[in-house]
Amino acid sequence: xxxxxxxxxxxxxxxxxxxxxxxxxxxxxxxxxxxxxxxxxxxxxxxxxxxxxxxxxxxxxxxxxxxxxxxxxxxxxxxxxxxxxxxxxxxxxxxxxxxxxxxxxxxxxxxxxxxxxxxxxxxxxxxxxxxxxxxxxxxxxxxxxxxxxxxxxxxxxxxxxxxxxxxxxxxxxxxxxxxxxxxxxxxxxxxxxxxxxxxxxxxxxxxxxxxxxxxxxxxxxxxxxxxxxxxxxxxxxxxxxxxxxxxxxxxxxxxxxxxxxxxxxxxxxxxxxxxxxxxxxxxxxxxxxxxxxxxxxxxxxxxxxxxxxxxxxxxxxxxxxxxxxxxxxxxxxxxxxxxxxxxxxxxxxxxxxxxxxxxxxxxxxxxxxxxxxxxxxxxxxxxxxxxxxxxxxxxxxxxxxxxxxxxxxxxxxxxxxxxxxxxx
Amino acid sequence: xxxxxxxxxxxxxxxxxxxxxxxxxxxxxxxxxxxxxxxxxxxxxxxxxxxxxxxxxxxxxxxxxxxxxxxxxxxxxxxxxxxxxxxxxxxxxxxxxxxxxxxxxxxxxxxxxxxxxxxxxxxxxxxxxxxxxxxxxxxxxxxxxxxxxxxxxxxxxxxxxxxxxxxxxxxxxxxxxxxxxxxxxxxxxxxxxxxxxxxxxxxxxxxxxxxxxxxxxxxxxxxxxxxxxxxxxxxxxxxxxxxxxxxxxxxxxxxxxxxxxxxxxxxxxxxxxxxxxxxxxxxxxxxxxxxxxxxxxxxxxxxxxxxxxxxxxxxxxxxxxxxxxxxxxxxxxxxxxxxxxxxxxxxxxxxxxxxxxxxxxxxxxxxxxxxxxxxxxxxxxxxxxxxxxxxxxxxxxxxxxxxxxxxxxxxxxxxxxxxxxxxx
Numbered sequence: 149x150x151x152x153x154x155x156x157x158x159x160x161x162x163x164x165x166x167x168x169x170x171x172x173x174x175x176x177x178x179x180x181x182x183x184x185x186x187x188x189x190x191x192x193x194x195x196x197x198x199x200x201x202x203x204x205x206x207x208x209x210x211x212x213x214x215x216x217x218x219x220x221x222x223x224x225x226x227x228x229x230x231x232x233x234x235x236x237x238x239x240x241x242x243x244x245x246x247x248x249x250x251x252x253x254x255x256x257x258x259x260x261x262x263x264x265x266x267x268x269x270x271x272x273x274x275x276x277x278x279x280x281x282x283x284x285x286x287x288x289x290x291x292x293x294x295x296x297x298x299x300x301x302x303x304x305x306x307x308x309x310x311x312x313x314x315x316x317x318x319x320x321x322x323x324x325x326x327x328x329x330x331x332x333x334x335x336x337x338x339x340x341x342x343x344x345x346x347x348x349x350x351x352x353x354x355x356x357x358x359x360x361x362x363x364x365x366x367x368x369x370x371x372x373x374x375x376x377x378x379x380x381x382x383x384x385x386x387x388x389x390x391x392x393x394x395x396x397x398x399x400x401x402x403x404x405x406x407x408x409x410x411x412x413x414x415x416x417x418x419x420x421x422x423x424x425x426x427x428x429x430x431x432x433x434x435x436x437x438x439x440x441x442x443x444x445x446x447x448x449x450x451x452x453x454x455x456x457x458x459x460x461x462x463x464x465x466x467x468x469x470x471x472x473x474x475x476x477x478x479x480x481x482x483x484x485x486x487x488x489x490x491x492x493x494x495x496x497x498x499x500x501x502x503x504x505x506x507x508x509x510x511x512x513x514x515x516x517x518x519x520x521x522x523x524x525x526x527x528x529x530x531x532x533x534x535x536x537x538x539x540x541x542x543x544x545x546x547x548x549x550x551x552x553x554x555x556x557x558x559x560x561x562x563x564x565x566x567x568x569x570x571x572x
Numbered sequence: 573x574x575x576x577x578x579x580x581x582x583x584x585x586x587x588x589x590x591x592x593x594x595x596x597x598x599x600x601x602x603x604x605x606x607x608x609x610x611x612x613x614x615x616x617x618x619x620x621x622x623x624x625x626x627x628x629x630x631x632x633x634x635x636x637x638x639x640x641x642x643x644x645x646x647x648x649x650x651x652x653x654x655x656x657x658x659x660x661x662x663x664x665x666x667x668x669x670x671x672x673x674x675x676x677x678x679x680x681x682x683x684x685x686x687x688x689x690x691x692x693x694x695x696x697x698x699x700x701x702x703x704x705x706x707x708x709x710x711x712x713x714x715x716x717x718x719x720x721x722x723x724x725x726x727x728x729x730x731x732x733x734x735x736x737x738x739x740x741x742x743x744x745x746x747x748x749x750x751x752x753x754x755x756x757x758x759x760x761x762x763x764x765x766x767x768x769x770x771x772x773x774x775x776x777x778x779x780x781x782x783x784x785x786x787x788x789x790x791x792x793x794x795x796x797x798x799x800x801x802x803x804x805x806x807x808x809x810x811x812x813x814x815x816x817x818x819x820x821x822x823x824x825x826x827x828x829x830x831x832x833x834x835x836x837x838x839x840x841x842x843x844x845x846x847x848x849x850x851x852x853x854x855x856x857x858x859x860x861x862x863x864x865x866x867x868x869x870x871x872x873x874x875x876x877x878x879x880x881x882x883x884x885x886x887x888x889x890x891x892x893x894x895x896x897x898x899x900x901x902x903x904x905x906x907x908x909x910x911x912x913x914x915x916x917x918x919x920x921x922x923x924x925x926x927x928x929x930x931x932x933x934x935x936x937x938x939x940x941x942x943x944x945x946x947x948x949x950x951x952x953x954x955x956x957x958x959x960x961x962x963x964x965x966x967x968x969x970x971x972x973x974x975x976x977x978x979x980x981x982x983x984x985x986x987x988x989x990x991x992x993x994x995x996x
Contacts (some may be wrong), residue, residue: 264761
């Protein structure tokens with residue numbers, strides 16, 4: 149039975165089998181030292197005869213572990229027998245066992261099977277797995293039901309722009325930009341509280357360090373709210389739970405990036421700033437004229453929040469109607485019950501209360517150049533009894549990237565899709 | 573503060589607020605009785621004056637609960653004040669508060685916002701949420717890492733058939749049939765054990781009660797195995813954990829369908845039958861000539877398993893090479909280390925060990941009419957050290973449907989996609 153590197157220490161003096169990748173090979177005075185890497189860590193192997201092996205090959209080894217203070221983990225395995233399970237080409241596009249910070253992002257993305265072997269890069273996705281797990285666990289504990297909705301849709305809820313078209317048995321359909329429509333159905337169907345973690349698609353042509361054309365959207369929707377403030381309260385608690393889980397489960401991964409998650413207490417006290425006030429805060433920090441909250445403004449508002457409130461997280465609410473989709477619930481004639489969540493300089497989430505009144509929705513459509521016929525399925529939600537409700541969506545890759553301070557959100561996607569990249 | 577129907581009993585004699593949908597209205601001797609439904613259950617409201625209300629409208633009510641043995645839950649709320657939050661059209665396409673077994677499936681699917689209010693239909697998706705949660709939890713406890721991979725791919729791993737085409741910035745790309753390629757990369761990248769729960773797409777034209785064109789695939793892949801038998805062992809334990817969770821969390825939902833999950837002990841003892849033997853078992857039960865394990869054979873093998881082994885689950889392994897994709901690991905010249913999982917008459921899962929040897933894969937390709945150039949990205953996985961590995965995928969909707977005995981797998985999809993259906 150194979151045992152893992154992390155358990156070798158418990159098995160000193162009894163024969164074990166270990167298996168993994170050849171992380172490093174070193175010859176010293178006729179002895180060969182191999183650092184073997186498995187999913188749990190590394191262990192040093194000692195061979196009397198130089199093996200015919202390349203780094204990154206996969207081997208299986210038997211031997212009796214012994215203590216050696218100089219070995220990693222203070223234990224090593226003098227090898228009795230070994231076999232090569234898979235030979236790696238000697239011609240690697242880059243070295244896995246060093247630091248990859250000088251390797252071009254493109255090379256890392258084109259060779260995921262290698263780049264993910266680097267422990268610092270793997271750390272990104274160990275943390276992402278914790279984010280997804282803890283996000284789900286927190287919501288389930290609050291009585292939210294997980295749903296899985298179709299990503300093939302007949303049109304966009306945000307209007308017809310930025311949609312990828314799919315050839316579907318001779319019909320033109322699209323990839324969903326968000327599960328907006330579906331999660332609202334689920335609230336109105338009586339589940340009241342739902343969440344979904346699934347891919348979402350935006351056919352935006354721009355290629356920036358903030359954008360992905362396919363991303364993992366962590367969507368939340370809940371019924372029986374009065375304003376967006378209840379959603380912000382939920383999101384604060386949700387993110388605090390996520391940060392706490394990452395701190396608890398991923399200390400080694402955070403250390404590899406010299407990163408830390410915010411203190412949950414500070415998160416719970418994050419400020420909520422109305423849009424116009426937030427714009428002025430940002431304006432005070434730049435000589436560029438800010439007409440709305442653009443990426444520069446997001447950065448400046450976050451800097452202000454850290455300075456004034458000690459919080460890496462800040463909520464901007466009361467967005468003007470012109471900045472929000474037609475279904476956003478009005479606060480007054482010009483403002484809406486909506487918000488963005490900014491974290492360490494970047495918008496990671498957007499949300500708001502939705503209009504649940506059928507007649508009010510009908511009255512709103514013309515102002516957005518929309519016709520009731522274009523939204524027949526959507527409008528039906530509100531004809532059969534729909535509670536006041538709202539929700540938000542958190543971009544999983546953006547949250548991951550901002551926790552670790554990654555320069556480009558693509559680094560937080562296993563197989564990112566941009567205008568040019570559709571492989572691997 | 574709103575409280576839920578299930579908590580009314582704890583609040584007898586103190587004023588409460590409740591909110592939900594009008595499930596039923598009844599007049600009796602000048603008094604109006606309303607059954608109010610929220611996500612937790614129902615509560616009876618008593619009004620002195622007949623309200624202007626239609627069923628399925630959403631209302632918010634205040635009053636002091638009192639005991640009444642004749643009311644559901646033995647408590648009712650004499651209403652002090654009420655308001656209508658959303659009025660339902662009096663013209664419902666079907667009645668929510670009765671049994672819907674005579675309502676056509678199409679009508680139920682076209683009106684999800686209503687059909688999901690029926691507790692029996694909602695039960696399907698409460699159970700599905702438990703399946704997803706417990707599937708993930710079991711695998712995490714076994715050191716599997718959750719991954720999220722792209723659904724936009726440049727080609728199919730199963731060859732070029734049955735793919736939906738996407739218009740992607742002027743390029744032709746496709747929707748992924750499975751994360752096969754990606755989960756193998758993740759194993760080879762050193763994570764060793766991964767799982768993903770995400771949509772998968774098959775552009776199959778046939779419309780049967782077994783098929784969906786978009787389904788939720790629960791994918792598992794693990795490294796360092798010797799044969800498919802270790803995968804079968806994992807899947808037995810995984811399904812036993814899922815069934816146990818459904819029994820624990822969803823007793824009321826199972827009762828609505830008069831359904832039960834299999835006993836976990838029986839699942840752990842499920843038989844493993846080689847393909848040829850399984851075909852002969854099926855052949856003994858029918859006068860139709862069985863050339864392979866078709867849907868009729870799947871049903872007959874399951875009946876045999878219940879009769880002979882008392883198990884609702886049966887694994888068929890050692891499939892002939894011609895029935896399996898090129899990447900399946902050979903057992904001998906004609907058979908493979910692969911398996912199907914049959915549950916209550918239906919294949920719910922398929923899996924196997926994969927070929928991990930680069931040269932062996934190259935030698936196999938011509939037999940499948942494939943060229944190395946078509947699979948360049950895939951073949952790269954095996955050039956840099958890839959352990960022996962394998963995996964399987966469970967169809968979430970099929971598993972849900974067979975637990976509850978649903979006649980059509982579409983019933984287990986919130987928004988099913990078939991050849992004709994792309995809305996809602």
